Amino acid sequence: ELKVEQNPLFLSMQEGKNYTIYCNYSTTSDRLYWYRQDPGKSLESLFVLLSNGAVKQEGRLMASLDTKARLSTLHITAAVHDLSATYFCAVANNQAGTALIFGKGTTLSVSS
Amino acid sequence: GAVVSQHPSWVICKSGTSVKIECRSLDFQATTMFWYRQFPKQSLMLMATSNEGSKATYEQGVEKDKFLINHASLTLSTLTVTSAHPEDSSFYICSAVDFRGGAETQYFGPGTRLLVL
Numbered sequence: 001e002l003k004v005e006q007n008p009l010f011l012s013m014q015e016g017k018n019y020t021i022y023c024n025y026s027t028t029s030d031r032l033y034w035y036r037q038d039p040g041k042s043l044e045s046l047f048v049l050l051s052n053g054a055v056k057q058e059g060r061l062m063a064s065l066d067t068k069a070r071l072s073t074l075h076i077t078a079a080v081h082d083l084s085a086t087y088f089c090a091v092a093n094n095q096a097g098t099a100l101i102f103g104k105g106t107t108l109s110v111s112s
Numbered sequence: 113g114a115v116v117s118q119h120p121s122w123v124i125c126k127s128g129t130s131v132k133i134e135c136r137s138l139d140f141q142a143t144t145m146f147w148y149r150q151f152p153k154q155s156l157m158l159m160a161t162s163n164e165g166s167k168a169t170y171e172q173g174v175e176k177d178k179f180l181i182n183h184a185s186l187t188l189s190t191l192t193v194t195s196a197h198p199e200d201s202s203f204y205i206c207s208a209v210d211f212r213g214g215a216e217t218q219y220f221g222p223g224t225r226l227l228v229l
Contacts, residue, residue: 031216042205042223043156088155092218099146100207100218102155 002027004091006103013079013110021074021106023089031092032072033100034063036085043088046074081110115139116208118221125196126229133191133224135162135206141186142208146218147179150203162189196228 003026013019023032031050035043047056049065049072056063060083062075072089086107090100115138125131135145143164148156160181161169168181180192189208193200205223209216 033218035220040225043220045220048217090156092216099148099158099161101158104155 002029002091002093002101004089004101004103006089006106009104009106011106011108013076013083013108015080015110015112016078019076019079019108021076021087021089021108023072023074023091023103025070025072025091025101027093028067028070029091029093030067032065033090033092034061034072034074035088035090037088037105038085046087076108079108079110081112084108084110116206116219116221118204118206118224120224121222122225122227124227124229127197128195131193131196131226133193133204133206133226135189135191135208135221137187137208137210137219140208140210140212142189142210143186144209145183145189146207146209147181147189147191148205148207150205150223152203156205159191164189193226196226198228201226201228 005024007022034046037043047063052067054065060077065072086105088102088105090102092100117136119134145162147159149159150156158171159174162181162183164183170176183189203223203225206221207218209218
């Protein structure tokens with residue numbers, strides 16, 4: 001059974017500082033996703049990581065994937081208030097068309 | 113880009129009534145759609161896989177007779193919560209899988225918030 005663990009679950013950040021969220025998963029997968037969710041809203045896709053060593057960056061967020069370690073990280077550079085939200089990683093089984101298994105989410109709060 | 117819609121976006125109903133939620137893929141055909149449920153401050157939990165032209169596959173612990181899923185066309189899946197009770201109040205999110213271009217991309221709908229009184 002595929003399990004996905006995120007940590008930390010809560011992160012209180014100071015503006016301007018850097019932080020990292022970790023996502024571990026239990027079995028081999030060829031697809032890992034990062035999503036953002038604002039309160040009361042659905043999911044906003046941030047990154048799709050498809051191969052070992054994949055790195056993607058968008059603005060202050062950078063995601064990477066190590067399939068050997070079954071680990072993905074979401075790195076936040078110089079946090080700003082707009083980044084306050086809940087971030088989920090999700091992993092797909094190595095089978096086309098299967099659902100995603102989500103981590104518990106990391107709630108980020110940025111304060112000045 | 114691909115869009116998935118849900119209707120209604122929110123619904124309030126009395127205990128014991130049934131509620132139907134629609135999930136549509138607007139510019140692609142989706143043979144597979146998924147239904148998730150999210151309780152406040154929790155993650156998304158997969159409820160069932162909806163397959164066009166065949167019976168849905170339910171996750172362990174999800175009552176198939178209570179959560180009826182119909183995937184009648186390549187662009188529409190419906191979830192009916194039958195005899196709803198307050199504990200069914202939740203945020204229901206669907207997703208649709210787009211296989212075009214040889215890649216598999218999953219798009220999420222905007223969600224339906226259900227409140228059962």
